[in-house]
Amino acid sequence: MLGKLFRHEFRANGRIFLALYAAFIGITLINKLFWVIETSNVITEIFRGFITVLYVVSIVAIAVLTFILIVYRFYNNLLKDEGYLSFTLPVKTSQHIIAKLLVSFIFVVFSVIIIVASLFIMGVGAGLVAKIAEFLEQVRLIFTLYSGSLRFVAEAAVLCIVAVVYLILMLYASLSVGQLFMKHKLGGAVLGFVGLYVISQIISSVLMAILFFGNEKYMEIARYGDAATPYMVLDMLNVIFLVVIIFQIVLSVAYYLVTNLILSKKLNLE
Amino acid sequence: MDDNNVIFECRGLTKKYGSFEALSDVNLKLEKGRIVGLLGPNGSGKSTLIKLANGLLSPTRGEVLVSGMEIGTETKRIVSYLPEKTYLNNWMKVREIIDYFEDFYTDFSRERAHELLQRLNINPEDKLKTMSKGTKEKVQLILVMSRNASLYLLDEPIGGVDPAARDYIINTIITNYNPESTVVISTHLITDVEQILDEVVFIEKGKIIMQKSVDEIRQTEGKSVDALFREVFRC
Numbered sequence: 001m002l003g004k005l006f007r008h009e010f011r012a013n014g015r016i017f018l019a020l021y022a023a024f025i026g027i028t029l030i031n032k033l034f035w036v037i038e039t040s041n042v043i044t045e046i047f048r049g050f051i052t053v054l055y056v057v058s059i060v061a062i063a064v065l066t067f068i069l070i071v072y073r074f075y076n077n078l079l080k081d082e083g084y085l086s087f088t089l090p091v092k093t094s095q096h097i098i099a100k101l102l103v104s105f106i107f108v109v110f111s112v113i114i115i116v117a118s119l120f121i122m123g124v125g126a127g128l129v130a131k132i133a134e135f136l137e138q139v140r141l142i143f144t145l146y147s148g149s150l151r152f153v154a155e156a157a158v159l160c161i162v163a164v165v166y167l168i169l170m171l172y173a174s175l176s177v178g179q180l181f182m183k184h185k186l187g188g189a190v191l192g193f194v195g196l197y198v199i200s201q202i203i204s205s206v207l208m209a210i211l212f213f214g215n216e217k218y219m220e221i222a223r224y225g226d227a228a229t230p231y232m233v234l235d236m237l238n239v240i241f242l243v244v245i246i247f248q249i250v251l252s253v254a255y256y257l258v259t260n261l262i263l264s265k266k267l268n269l270e
Numbered sequence: 271m272d273d274n275n276v277i278f279e280c281r282g283l284t285k286k287y288g289s290f291e292a293l294s295d296v297n298l299k300l301e302k303g304r305i306v307g308l309l310g311p312n313g314s315g316k317s318t319l320i321k322l323a324n325g326l327l328s329p330t331r332g333e334v335l336v337s338g339m340e341i342g343t344e345t346k347r348i349v350s351y352l353p354e355k356t357y358l359n360n361w362m363k364v365r366e367i368i369d370y371f372e373d374f375y376t377d378f379s380r381e382r383a384h385e386l387l388q389r390l391n392i393n394p395e396d397k398l399k400t401m402s403k404g405t406k407e408k409v410q411l412i413l414v415m416s417r418n419a420s421l422y423l424l425d426e427p428i429g430g431v432d433p434a435a436r437d438y439i440i441n442t443i444i445t446n447y448n449p450e451s452t453v454v455i456s457t458h459l460i461t462d463v464e465q466i467l468d469e470v471v472f473i474e475k476g477k478i479i480m481q482k483s484v485d486e487i488r489q490t491e492g493k494s495v496d497a498l499f500r501e502v503f504r505c
Contacts, residue, residue, distance in 0.1 A: 012361075083357075085358065087324070087325060089346065091343065268327055
């Protein structure tokens with residue numbers, strides 16, 4: 001059942017995202033064109049400026065739209081008219097949530113890849129390859145100097161993955177909470193999101209405070225200020241990363257449970 | 271009533287929205303193999319009852335059971351629901367929604383669906399969003415009746431359709447359902463469905479006020495169901 005849901009979810013999302021990505025690549029190519037042509041008169045300069053702005057805006061747009069579409073898909077397919085079909089399928093609520101979570105995550109990854117590809121298209125031929133080689137050399141150097149490098153990179157990667165899952169589940173939980181308010185589902189969802197965000201910020205601030213102000217070693221680093229070595233800072237960052245990862249995993253689980261509970265026991269479709 | 275033969279049961283079922291009570295302490299038992307009319311004026315709680323049976327709403331109090339089970343994945347497997355509104359993914363073609371139903375429901379018959387579509391001149395390659403509301407409703411009905419379910423819950427199946435289509439729909443319902451199954455038709459258009467009903471349940475303001483077989487009504491009351499309805503629900 002989960003596989004079937006996943007497949008249908010992927011198709012439903014894929015349609016919209018494909019169009020989005022195609023448009024974005026289109027804008028990228030047009031932008032590239034304007035930067036590659038040699039002619040330099042006022043008209044081309046104006047167009048080039050305009051297209052460049054459009055390009056930058058579209059990068060932001062892809063990122064924002066990805067999450068808007070994730071929210072839209074969940075809301076439309078589960079909490080609006082299509083919900084009548086979704087919730088009468090012989091499928092557990094948890095399977096609905098997980099299928100959507102997985103597909104949403106995959107499309108976030110796709111969006112990132114598309115943006116990187118687009119930037120690559122822009123940079124290629126303009127010395128990008130050389131710059132990349134230079135950068136990789138720097139990285140190799142850092143790796144040989146700092147023993148915790150690999151762990152650092154691994155933690156950063158895990159943090160990115162967890163952060164995306166965390167955000168998606170927080171959005172789903174907000175929508176589910178909003179669903180409880182009969183007449184103001186979207187308003188309730190926004191309220192829910194703000195509420196959850198505030199609560200999570202408070203908890204994380206308290207955690208950070210306990211962790212750092214109560215810890216001599218880190219207070220030392222803070223006192224060092226500019227004199228602190230990169231290694232000390234990196235070590236501290238490692239701990240911060242770990243704490244944030246655990247914090248977000250715990251909250252992700254909480255958000256999932258809230259969503260599952262509300263949609264299976266407190267569903268009230270119009 | 272033989273308890274082993276009960277396909278649908280409500281016990282003390284109550285549903286409140288804030289202070290408004292849509293269903294009040296409903297106690298109902300429906301047997302297998304019956305075509306039941308759930309009849310009542312608008313706002314009497316018919317849709318609410320059906321949505322509770324589908325798990326689209328949660329009861330405030332009491333319980334609703336299908337085949338003796340609480341509403342869940344197992345009951346959804348054997349219940350075929352036709353809601354009042356269109357619930358299909360608008361961007362899909364008819365063929366794709368048939369694939370969808372076939373994927374999730376093991377009791378779905380693709381052959382029957384295609385046969386019904388053909389008889390109504392609906393092209394499987396058409397996209398749902400290009401169809402008129404009436405055609406979309408027919409597609410939904412075809413999908414629902416192409417399942418071999420134990421309980422069919424049809425919420426206003428003939429409400430928004432022209433009289434010729436109404437006859438066709440009613441005919442489809444009787445010729446396509448399994449005699450072991452129960453069909454619940456919720457409607458306020460009684461004359462059209464009366465001839466196919468075995469049993470009627472009258473509901474008003476969230477309460478069941480009568481449950482009788484149609485034969486009993488004709489014999490003891492000596493009138494048609496429609497006439498009885500008008501009498502009972504006189505304004």
